[in-house]
Each structure stands twice: as C-alpha cells, then as structure tokens.
Amino acid sequence: MDELAKALPKSGPPAPEIADWIRSQIRASRFVPGQRLVEVDIIRRTGGSRSKVREAFQRLAAEGLLEIEEFRGASVREASLEEVSQLYRARAALEGICAADFTRLATDEDKEQLREIAQKMETCVEAGSAEQFGKLNSDWHSMIMRVTRNHVIAELVSRLNTPVHHLLFQSFYRGNRMTQAIEDHRAILDAIMNDDPEGAEKAMRQHVENGLEFLTSLDKALFGP
Amino acid sequence: MDELAKALPKSGPPAPEIADWIRSQIRASRFVPGQRLVEVDIIRRTGGSRSKVREAFQRLAAEGLLEIEEFRGASVREASLEEVSQLYRARAALEGICAADFTRLATDEDKEQLREIAQKMETCVEAGSAEQFGKLNSDWHSMIMRVTRNHVIAELVSRLNTPVHHLLFQSFYRGNRMTQAIEDHRAILDAIMNDDPEGAEKAMRQHVENGLEFLTSLDKALFGP
C-alpha cells in the first residue's frame, strides 16, 4: 500500500487506474516480458482489492499486454519478432495517414512547432543525450496526432507502441538510430512544408519501417547471431 | 443458464468466452447501444459466475464496447458520429495498406477467389438479398486480410468494425449502397489484377470513405432532418 495508494486518498483505486499503473510499470521496464504478476503483490502496491486487480488484469489481457493462464495467473506478454513486425506495419499505415492529414490541417504555427522539436532533437544528438531524445521523439509524434484530432488513431498507436516501449528506449542508445531518425524527420517535414500530403505519408511510412529494421537488428545483436 | 451454458458442458465458461458471447449479441443487434447489461441476467444466460461476468465487462470496456459507471453497471456504448468518422479513417488506413500488400502477396488463385466472391455479390444485388450480400462482403474483406497474414491488423479492423456492425447490416438494405460497393470492389480488383498496389490502396481507401459517407447519410435519415 505504498505507491499508488498514497496518491489516491480514496478507499481504493478502480480497475482502470490499476491497469494504468501496471501499464506504466511495463513501459518503464519495471515489469519485464515473462515476469509473473502476483495478485497479492499488486494489491500491496496499489491498495486495490483483489477483484479490482483481477479486473485490471483482464483489461490488460484484452489489450494483449498480459497473458493469463489458468491457475498460473498473469504475466507480461512477450511479443514475438513476427508480431512486432505486424504491429509496425499497422503503425506505418496509421501514422502515415496522420502525416498526410497533418499536412492538410496544420496551421503555420503547428508546422513551426514541429520544426522546433526536430531542431531540439538535433542538439540532443550532438550532446549524446539519448534519454532526452526519446522524450522529444514522443513529443514529435504526439504533436502530429494532436493536430489531426483523431482520438481513435492516437489511442491505437499508443497501444501498439506499449509492447515495444522498453526496446525503443534502448534503441536510441545504439548505433546510428538517432541520426537516422533525424534524417527521416527532416524528410517528413520537408514534405509537410511543401504541402505535399502524399509525400509526407510516404516519408512517415519509411520512418516507421526504418524503426522496425533497427529493432530487428537490435534483436539480432542481443539474442541471436 | 440456457444459451451458452448448453453449448459448454463444463462447470462454467471463462471470462473471455463470456465476452465473446456478449460481443456476438451486440453484433447481432440483440444488445443495442444504451442498453444496460444487468449482471444476473448475463449470469442466467451464460452460466458464468458473477466474478467472471464482471471480468468480461472489463474486457469489453477496454475494447470500448461497453461503458461502466459506478453503481450503475455496464451498458452498450453508443459511438458518436464523430467517433465513427475517426474510426473509419483508421480503417481506411489499415485496410488500404492491406489491399496494397494483397496485391504484392496474392497468388493467382487468391485473386481468382476474390473475383468469385465479388461476382456472387453481384447476383445478390439482382436478387435483392441484402443479408447474403452482407455475409459475402465480410468474406471479401476477410479474404484480403487472410492473404496478407497480419493478425494484428486483422484484429484491429475487426474491433473497429464491431461498434458499427449493426448499422452496416442495415445499410445494405438502403439506397444504392450495394451497387456502390460493387463498383468500389471492381475498382479495387482492377488495380489488383494490374499489379498496382498503390492503385489498390487508393481504391480501398475510397471504398471505406464511401462506406462512412453512407453511414452518415443513413444517420441523418434516421435521426436528424
């Protein structure tokens, strides 16, 4: 009864908040793939009742984030490389169309703001601060989502990202991922500035595909020869 | 303890199966938007225990299909027209990319099979059997999904469709929706046969957008002047 419970003086947090908490733990790599989530442990940490915790597990299982086995409980699901690949294909489609919509909908201020974030990211590369880079990268993609005003797609992309969030974080530390991303962003921004929705979409898709390629190479470096 | 219980001689169905059952009821318009889902009622009909039913509710709420209010229970969520519009934009992106992938991956037999389904649909128009048309339409889109072998996208599209499934069903009965769909399918198929992935993608997006336009006009005809 320490972490979430303190933030919420109520009797107990409802299932969605417990789910949020678990999700945040996974995104922060405090819960890693394969790890078992014991009910009493979550109860202690969140202050939620057992039924609430179990309901939260069901929610997360529906999202594909947890795996529930009979009499063995919930564990963080490990996405296979094949699944990650499919997931990135979905992201390419969704973020691609958002890039096109952004090009059509964005005001000059919006575009300028996007350019500024990209610029800050470049300074991060020079400073070698991958952590800050990751945060700005999130801002950059969120900015596009916000302008297109499609909550459904924003939610979907967020969910699609959760299972690989911990890997993304690592990836910026490795190889030339940051400079690659910078180049991609510049290509996207160029198309946006030229009022070329199709070009922006194409560039965004390429950006996502590059991300996938980097993840697969990262996977090989970590696990297989 | 009548419907699902009979089909399953086990002690009681697990939460995911109860969720499936409720989902099917919604798709079949037996549960309509706004309708409250009383726990004991679901328990009687499925044979599940109360905790199972509640967990199933949470799953469906996570999918956005149900709405859960404190002390008021679960009810079928009504998707606003704005939300349906966003949802179709997502579908356009996802199914569009699948059409392109299908063009690249499909064997000649696959393409032929797709053409056959489309042909059967044309006979349905002549016979005026909207119900059969709807079923074949599902087959047509499923066929594309199957060939592209992307379970993630297939699952997403299925979920995106569930909230409007009951409207889709009606829409085929109205106006010229069927002939419109036939034309769209023909355009998509033409691009596929010409090995033109981008053309197929474009045509598929247009097809989805047409579906949305039809839904909005249907909505106006039903509710607003």
Add this chain to the structure above:
DNA sequence: GCCGATCATATTGTCAACAATTTCGTCATC
C-alpha cells in the same frame, strides 16, 4: 550426488454473504 515421490506452502479460482447505491413505486401534500 542424482532422481523421483511426497508433502507443505503459495497462488489462483470460485462462491456466498454483506454493504452501498440506485431505481422505482407509493403516498401525502399542494
């Protein structure tokens, strides 16, 4: 030391009882 059986513990699955809240009918009052 290694292997398998056996048992204690930990964990999850199920259920029933009780508390809290909403819902709906009843009735008195205006």
Add this chain to the structure above:
DNA sequence: GATGACGAAATTGTTGACAATATGATCGGC
C-alpha cells in the same frame, strides 16, 4: 394532476472464506 418525501426492491461494490492447482522443499532410494 403535479411534486416531492419516503421506503422497498433491485443492482452493483466489497470482502472474506474455502477449494483447486501449481510451486518448491524435503526425504528416501539408488
């Protein structure tokens, strides 16, 4: 007849106890 207070019934929220299963330790035999 409309309105609002009251209370019974229905419904949901919460908790705890018990059953079923898995997990891990212990022990005996080889």
